[in-house]
Amino acid sequence: MESxxxxxxxxxxxxxxxxxxxxxxxxxxxxxxxxxFGLALESDNQEKAIFTIYRT
Incomplete structure (x- = not known):
């Protein structure tokens, strides 16, 4: 089954x-x-974070 x-x-x-x-x-x-929900640091600026909302 593919998600x-x-x-x-x-x-x-x-x-x-x-x-x-x-x-x-x-x-x-x-x-x-x-x-x-996901959170990652920007690769070129560690003071910024990327917040992402996903539907699974």
């Missing part, structure tokens, strides 16, 4: 030490709604 992941939205925001906690609680709370 398709669709990007719903992406935004670049200021990085914060606790930002991963928000992503974690969103993933735990909304996984049964087929939503997944």
């Amino acid at each position: 398709k992941i669709e990007v719903l939205s992406t935004v670049t925001i200021q990085n914060s030490p606790d930002l991963y906690k928000i992503v974690d609680v969103l993933n735990r709370t909304l996984k049964e709604k087929d939503l997944m």
